[in-house]
Amino acid sequence: xxxxxxxxxxxxxxxxxxxxxxxxxxxxxxxxxxxxxxxxxxxxxxxxxxxxxxxxxxxxxxxxxxxxxxxxxxxxxxxxxxxxxxxxxxxxxxxxxxxxxxxxxxxxxxxxxxxxxxxxxxxxxxxxxxxxxxxxxxxxxxxxxxxxxxxxxxxxxxxxxxxxxxxxxxxxxxxxxxxxxxxxxxxxxxxxxxxxxxxxxxxxxxxxxxxxxxxxxxxxxxxxxxxxxxxxxxxxxxxxxxxxxxxxxxxxxxxxxxxxxxxx
Ligand code: C5P
Numbered sequence: 001x002x003x004x005x006x007x008x009x010x011x012x013x014x015x016x017x018x019x020x021x022x023x024x025x026x027x028x029x030x031x032x033x034x035x036x037x038x039x040x041x042x043x044x045x046x047x048x049x050x051x052x053x054x055x056x057x058x059x060x061x062x063x064x065x066x067x068x069x070x071x072x073x074x075x076x077x078x079x080x081x082x083x084x085x086x087x088x089x090x091x092x093x094x095x096x097x098x099x100x101x102x103x104x105x106x107x108x109x110x111x112x113x114x115x116x117x118x119x120x121x122x123x124x125x126x127x128x129x130x131x132x133x134x135x136x137x138x139x140x141x142x143x144x145x146x147x148x149x150x151x152x153x154x155x156x157x158x159x160x161x162x163x164x165x166x167x168x169x170x171x172x173x174x175x176x177x178x179x180x181x182x183x184x185x186x187x188x189x190x191x192x193x194x195x196x197x198x199x200x201x202x203x204x205x206x207x208x209x210x211x212x213x214x215x216x217x218x219x220x221x222x223x224x225x226x227x228x229x230x231x232x233x234x235x236x237x238x239x240x241x242x243x244x245x246x247x248x249x250x251x252x253x254x255x256x257x258x259x260x261x262x263x264x
Pocket of ligand 1: 016
C-alpha cells in the first residue's frame with residue numbers, strides 16, 4: 001500500500017486522449033506529460049492506431065490508462081490482459097458484468113505477465129454499470145433487477161472480491177463505493193467539471209474538489225483541459241481545487257496500492 005498523504009494532486013489527473021489520430025495524441029502527451037499523471041487511451045484511438053500508439057505514449061514518458069472495457073469469456077480476457085500488460089500500461093479496464101471467473105482470470109493474467117516480464121503490474125479497474133444506462137434500460141433491456149445505484153454497489157463488491165484494484169464510476173457514486181469497499185480500493189471518476197465550466201454532454205458532474213472530497217483517487221478529465229485556452233493553467237486550477245479538498249481525503253491512508261502514477 002502507498003501512503004497518499006502529501007500526494008501531488010496533478011498526478012491524480014488522467015487526461016482523456018479523445019482525439020482521432022496519433023499525431024494529435026502525441027502532441028497532448030508532449031504538452032502535458034509533466035503536468036498530469038496519466039493518459040487515457042480509449043476504444044476510438046486504440047482501434048484506429050493500435051498498440052503502437054500505446055508504445056508511443058510510453059516512449060514519450062506518458063503513463064497509460066487503457067480503457068478498452070474487456071468483456072468476454074475468462075480465457076479470452078486473460079489473453080487480452082496479458083497483451084495489455086506486455087505493453088506496459090498502468091491501468092486497464094474490464095466490465096464487472098463479465099463475472100467473477102472473468103475478473104479473476106484478468107487479475108491473474110496481469111500478475112503473472114508482469115512477473116514474467118519484470119514489469120509493473122497494471123491495475124485492473126472494473127466498470128460497473130455504464131452511465132449511459134438508466135433504470136428502465138437496465139431492467140427492461142439488460143435484465144438487471146436492482147436499481148442502478150444498487151447494481152453499481154453490488155458489482156463494485158464483486159470486483160473487489162475478485163481481486164480487481166478498483167472501479168471506474170460516476171462522481172455521484174464515489175462516496176457509496178468508498179464506504180462499501182474501503183480505503184484500499186481505487187475509485188476513478190470521469191464527469192469532472194470546474195465550477196461554472198460548460199458541461200458538454202455530461203449531465204451528472206461534480207467539480208474536481210468535490211470528487212476528491214467524496215473519495216476519488218483519480219479523475220479522468222478531457223475537455224476542461226483540452227478545450228481550455230491554456231491547458232497547463234487549467235490543470236493547475238483543477239489541481240488547486242483538488243488540493244483544497246484533499247486535506248480530509250488525504251487522511252485516508254493507503255488508498256493506492258503500488259500505483260506508480262501516484263507520487264508523493
Ligand atoms: O471531456 P470529458 O472530461 O467529458 O471526458 C471524460 C472522459 O471520460 C471521456 O473520455 C469519456 O468517454 C469518459 N467517460 C465518461 N463517463 C463515463 C465513463 C467514461 O465521461 N461514465
